[in-house]
Every structure is written in C-alpha cells, then in structure tokens.
Amino acid sequence: MVYKKAAAIMMALAMLTIAGLMSPQRAGAAILSGYFPMHQGLYWSLSGPEETDARSWAINGDFNLRDAGSVFMMYQGNGRVLCMKQDWEGVRVYAEMTPDTLYLPDKPYLFLPRDIPTEPDATLQDTVTLKIYTSPQKNEKYEQTGTETRQASFAFKSSEELQLGSRQFPDCAVIERTTRRGQNGPVRETLWLARGVGPVKITLESGGKEKVYTVGSYAGSEKNPQVYALSKYFPLKPGLRWTYQDQNGQQRVTEIKNPVPSKIAENMMLTPFEDYLHDLHFVVMKEAGLAMPQKYWNVNGFCQADADQDRPTIMLPAELKPGMFSLSRSYTISRRWPSMSEMAVSDLELVYSSVPMGIEDVTTPAGVFKGCIKIALANMARAYAVQFDVIRVGYIWLAPDTGIVKEDLTNMFNYAVPEMMHSIFDVRLWKLAKFETVTPSPMLSYKDAEKSTPVSPAPAPAEQQKAVPVKKTVSAEGMTWENNSREMYDKALDAIPFFVRPLAKKKIMDCIIARAGDKKIVSEETVLACVKESGESKHTAPILIELEKIRMK
DSSP, rough: HHHHHHHHHHHHHHHHHHHHHSSSTTTTTEEEETTTTTTTTTTEEEOOTTTTTTTEEEEEEEEEETTTTEEEEEEEEEEEEEEEEETTTEEEEEEEEEEEEEEESSEEEEESSSEEEEEEOEEEEEEEEEEEEEEETHHHSSSEEEEEEEEEEEEEEEEEEEEEEEEEEEEEEEEEEEEETTSSOOEEOOOEEETTTEEEEEEEETTTEEEEEEEEEEETTSSSSOOEEHHHHHHOOEEEEEEEEOTOOEEEEEEOOOOEOEEEETEEEEEEEOOOTEEEEEEEESSSSSEEEEEEEETTTTEESSSTTTTTTEESSEEOOOOOEEEEEEEEEEEETOOOOEEEEEEEEEEEEEEEEEEEEETTTTTEEEEEEEEEEEEEEETTTTTEEEEEEEEEEEEEEEEEEEEEEEEEEEETTTTTOOOOEEEEOOOOOOOOOOOOOOOOOOOHHHHHHHOOOOOOOOOOOOOOOOOEEEETEEEOOOOTTTHHHHHHHTTTTTTTHHHHHHHHHHHHHHHHHHTEEEEEEHHHHHHHHOOOOHHHHHHHHHHHHHHHO
16 A cells, blocks of 8 residues: 555656646746757748738658768758757757858857746857858759858746637747847747647838738648549649749759650559659559659669559659558669660669648739649658669649649758768749640650660671770860870760769769879770779669770771
8 A cells, every 4th residue: 555655646747747848837947848849840920911911831851961870851941951859958050052052160059949037037048050062053063152050049938828719828938039140130030839730920120111921821720621633633644744934933844755665664654744854753653653663764864663564653642631640661673774684773762752731822823723732842862872862852832723823842962971962952932833635755765765765786796896986085085085084084974873973973083183193194094994993883884895895996
C-alpha cells in the first residue's frame, strides 16, 4: 500500500509538471514547444489585406547539407527556401535561398526559440554573419560575392485568445520578432502561435507600413476534407500542349507526345511528357497515382529507369486529399540512349513527396481557373556515389481537365564535396498563357532511334588503321592544346552524366593545369591520364575507350 500511494503521488506530480510545461507561460519564461510544430507535410496558408497579397509556408522534403547533416525545408513562396533543424533550444536556419542568392550563416541562426523570457521589456538576442553567394555569370557556378550581418530579437508579448471567423484559437502565444539586415531599417513581425497549429495571425511592420495576415487553412484544418481524383486534374491526352509565361515574360512550352512501348518492360505503354528543356518524362497513370518508370535527360542524353518497372516512382498520388502527406521512394538505373545499356555511374535515388493544401481560384494570362488544387511538393534525385542532389521544392496548382496552370518552384543543386558550391538552377514563377490541343506528334521510339543512329564500324586491325589527321593546336583556358587533346577533353566531359559533370570538370581541369606546367602545353597523354585519375576505373574505362578512338595514332 505504501508503494502504491507513493507511486500515485509521483504520478500526480508528473502530471502537474507536464501541465505546467504545456502552458505557454511559466514564471519568468514561456515554453514554445508545440506552438509552431515542425513536421513533414505541415503547411499554413494566410491571406493578406489584398486578394493578391497572400503568404504560405510548407514543410516538405529533407536532404543532407554539407557541414550540417540532415535538414528539412520550409518553402515560403516566390523562390524562398529555409533549410532548418529543430533542437532543444529552438528552430534554427542552416541555409537560406532566394531566387538568385544563397545565404550560408557562420552559425545557424534562430528562427524561433524554444524558451523565451516573459519579463516586461525582456528580449532574446541573436546576431549572425551570412556569406552571400551569387552567380555573376548567370550560370551554374556560384561564388561568394559578399557578407551580411543580421540581428534578430525575440520578445514574448502576451498570451491571447484569438477568434478568426468561425475558428477559435485559445491560449495563443504572441511573439514579436524584430530583424535588422545590415544598415537597413528594422522589420518587425508579430506572430500569434496557436498550440498544435502554428502561426494563425502575422502582422508585418516595415518602413512605417503594416500588413496583417490571417490563416485560411492549415494541415488538419478541414474536418471532412473532400477527395479529388488526380486523373481529373492531370489529363494525359496526346497532343495536349501548355504554354507558360515565366516571371521574365518568356514563354515555355510543354507537350504530351504519342505513347510509345517501353523497351525494358513487357506490355507497358508510356506517355512521353516533354518539358521546355526537352526532357522526356515517360509517365503512366496507375492505381497508385501518376507513375514515371523512365525519364530521358536531354541535357546529357541519357535515360534513368526504375530498377523494378512494375513499382515505379509515384510523382503524385491517385487521390488528392487536403492535408494528406504522400511520399514515394525508388531507386533507378542510368542507361545510355537509345541502347538503354547500363551506365557506369548509375544508381540514383528518387524521392517525391507532396501534400494538397486546399482549393483556390487562379488567374493567369490564359484566364481564370476555378477550383484549382494547390499542392506543396518536393522532388529529390540523389546520387550517393558522387554525393550530389538535384532538388525541386515549391507549389503547383492543378485545374480540372487542364493540368498545371501555375508553378512556384525552386530547383537547386546540393553538393557534399567542399570543392563545389551549392547553386540555384532556376526559379519557376510560371502562369499558364495558352492551353490547346494540337495534332499529336510522335517522338523517336527506341527502335526508331537505333535505326536512325549511325553505327560505328568495328575498328580495323592495328596494322590496317589509318592515322587520324593531326589537328592544329588550339588555344583555350590559357593553354595550348596539341593535336586532338582538346577534342578528347570535350568528349570526356560530354560522356559524364550532367549531375556529376561540374565536379568532374573541375577535377580533370585541375589535373591538366598541374601537368601542363609552366609551358602550358596540353598533350593527348595528359588528357588521358587526367581522365583516368578522375574516378574509379569502372567509371572511367568506357570513356577512355572512346577517347582512344580519336587519339592521334
């Protein structure tokens, strides 16, 4: 009995302690745990003072950031991405991306503290210096172009009950966050954080003006969410063509081609969806959703294909339900086009995640589209062998019987090796300008491609081989390239998959410069040696065979 009584007392004390911790305010400190939950698939859509003035934040996708480890992404719209971690001190930002700038802090800066003092006029301070990386040449190469000092202060203002329309949010923690960037004036944000929900109201003060945003929807806000069929919102009819207008006024075209039979899977017809980069997404609508068993990358002329064609990558689920987070993961093999033979650097992990955020009307140059589904999505192509990621994160809007009518997406390259700097490939703030049906056009099927591709004759015996004509020396990269050395260098780069090409290019060129020496003369032997040293033999051997074919005999 004594033990049972002691146990009951301890349990009561534990419950009282937990109840105290769950309150946003304690003596001298507020505990914000649970007031801004940070989990995959959470989102917040807030409306502003004007119909076009809205904010939305979504947590979707994670990756390994160099010197930080695994971070999750919060997309804040218009090309802005925060890469974050949560620990016992709060939520911190390890990297920040905007449409044309990458910010890396000297230490992770505070997004929201876990504990915050509640005494009058008490604040929590955080100061950080961020390195600024941009691409002066507007290409894939990002370099440091400056720094920025940023100061932030956090203050607990009160605990309030908030009524927004028919929704009631009791016991909201009101937090004031003031940020100063360099010599710019302060920007003051006041956040009303509801327990288990997150931000339900935000006021933004800057330059003497104030804007107020209130939450319209968030993950879990719909009690009985309707389910929408993806097939209704993503038509796959051959001949459909979408013309989009980007943020710079340029037009981008995507089109569905005639279906083709798969070469590596029996009894499977694939629909080629060609984007503006002329990449071909070979898709099929399956019971699980929109599947992509294969994809052709035009930039480097190779194809990726799921190892198990019967269990392909699911890009979007068959049923779209607001608040329902979906994730698909698969492992693909890179294959040469059009032979579909396996490439040396082959394995890629594909990760597709998405969560529908609700229904909106969308106005585009092509007109007003009612009842569009807004989806937060994140796609990752991970090459573990070379420690490199291609990342896409953001929002798309799907209209009934039309497909994608609006995009707000950021595409990034993430490198684990210190020799390469992360970069922003492009930002898509696209709106549909024209939707039409044209005469379906065929794409080159695998068999047709093979017939149309010249087949190199078998090499003649060594004694019958004719000498390759000697080319004139070429001046490039501040060096003199002898004979066919420059052509060999270019061919080697073309043979390397695009996702490792920047790193391989730097490694090979550094080797060439070192071997060229003070005379700055590049021989064919130099190129062969540097390509051989650039990677494992199983990766470089096929390339070296091709280089030998154009080497001067």
